[in-house]
Amino acid sequence: NRNQIESQLYAMDRANVRSLLVMTGDYVYTGFQGRPKPVFDIDVMHVVQLIKEMNAGLEYKGMKGTIKHQPSDFFAGVAASPFKRTEAEQMLQYFKLKKKIEAGGEFVVSQLGYDVRKIHELIQFIRQQGWDLPVVGNIYLLPLGAAKLMNRNGLPGCVAPDKLVADLAKEAEAPDKGKEARLVRAAKMYGFLKGMGYDGVHIGGHGMTYDQLEFILDKGEEYSKNWMDYIHEFDYPIPGGYYYYEKDEKTGLNTDRPVERKGRPLDTPVEFTYRLSTFMHNMMLEPGTPFWGPMRAIAKAVDGTSMEKPYHFFEHMAKVALFDCKDCGDCALTDVGYVCPMSNCPKNQRNGACGGSWDGWCEVYGTKKKCAWVRAYARLKDGGKENKLREYIVPPANWDFYQKASWITFYLGMDHTAKRIGVEPVEKKK
Ligand code: SF4
Structure with a gap:
């Protein structure tokens, strides 16, 4: 998880490792006495952000005030693949590359491949975006x-x-x-x-x-x-x-x-669930929508009372039925075209597809399941809004909210979406 990655980074810094290529990595398949638990707590963008902060001297709140760690000295690069067959997968690679560079990626290494036109596409794309960094x-x-x-x-x-x-x-x-x-x-x-x-x-x-x-x-x-x-x-x-x-x-x-x-x-059809979700979204999930005020008032009223449990149960059941919700409490549905990355992406990617998808299918599930991000791309492209998927970096799930009603964390201004759109936090009841 993020703590282990941070401690491994400090160990590498002490060992004078300087250049790092940060990648999502493969899924886990075998291990001692069975398949290991897959842990995809943070993604490439987050690791690059962490490295950038470590290079500046990471700050933590300690018992006696702020502690500043000795700055590290990493040169962190990221990977990109131009070798995707479908539009959705290819654009998702480029959208994610934008986020990786915005997060602080300092060089780019291409996936291996032998199609010269694709190899040319990557370098031309990077230069055309004005990204002035070394490409390998x-x-x-x-x-x-x-x-x-x-x-x-x-x-x-x-x-x-x-x-x-x-x-x-x-x-x-x-x-x-x-x-x-x-x-x-x-x-x-x-x-x-x-x-x-x-x-x-x-x-x-x-x-x-x-x-x-x-x-x-x-x-x-x-x-x-x-x-x-x-x-x-x-x-x-x-x-x-x-x-x-x-x-x-x-x-x-x-x-x-x-x-x-x-x-x-489109590379995959748009399901009815998405149409229903956008309808609900436009009814109650943006400030100024018809039910925004009442929903916020209800969340405020039930938070911390005996009603919180039934409220959470109702919300969770609805989300399980529609999205196979895993109850993370820091909901990323709006970031991924209403496809839950905690249940539909085995690597829990919140910022774009990993590099393993193939012909629109998920690296892990093969032809049994489309990549969650390919579905999200089709859903947004259907309305001409696919570029939204490259707009901002979604932070990793905050496990403080695990198994907490995500409508409460959202309407009371606590989760990442509430912070992004500027929902005013509500004082906690004493
Ligand atoms: S759903 Fe897409 S991003 Fe997630 S593991 Fe499968 S191929 Fe990778």
Whole structure:
């Protein structure tokens, strides 16, 4: 949880670790005597915010006043993936990247992938937003086995289309089993990443030797001089995939014109629950709506009395029926298009999709369940409001409110939404 992450960060600071890549991470699958409890207490934005505060000297209220910790010295980066097939997933990646940078991310590392147009899209998108920070490309010495695994979605977030797998299979027939071809591919990636304006590269691969690394760097420098001549070799699109920019037919890369998103079909249908939720929202959940005053007065009247329990029971049952509510008491429904992230997202993401979704499906549930955020995107896009999902950073759930009526924490000005929209706090009864 957040306390453990903070203490691990201080331990790393003492060990002189400086550069950190902050990521959501995989779901938990196996452990001692069974599956471990998944703990997704805070997300990337929150960790980056924590690091930023630690670098300035984190302050806590102690018994004898404010305690200021010795400042840490971290350089925290974040990840981004341009390799998503659906519009919803891709835009959610970019929305989340905006939040990660606003939170304090100081560099960006790309997810690995081999579709040159997508690789170009990411750097162009970042520069077009005016985000002036180092961007690191990702090079992975890809063997056939790993490509096949990615092709069947066995490595969350990593994409290897059929065409790439077929090319690797052909290369694997060579006497060296495709070793040289892999190295040349990596060097060529170095070349075009540099040519496109990436500031650095992350080079990975199992069992890579120093000589191989040196080959990639030296050859890559040579390739960077004529990178446009061979980029057609990296034409590995995901069939039917969404691109942020219109294609530049001359180069096979992107023009600087974003694709018109309005009018593109939704990636998943909008459920009736959302229409009902927005109706209720417009009736009572914003100051100035018809039932705002009475709802606030009721919350005030029942708080701390014998009526609080039945009030909480009624509210919770309604929310379980509609949203599979987990009773966190710091409700994030309005932040996620009325999809509860505590029950519908196994990683409890409150600020955007993780990098593991695939073709609109959840990394953890596979084709049994759409990603909670893809549903949220479709719901908002239906009304032309999808950009709302990038507007602000939602704080982590405050566990002070766990199993407390969220209408009380909201109407009495205590929860994160009340604070964001400026609901005046109500004095607690003595
Ligand atoms: S619901 Fe979406 S964000 Fe949550 S774990 Fe699944 S893929 Fe990731």
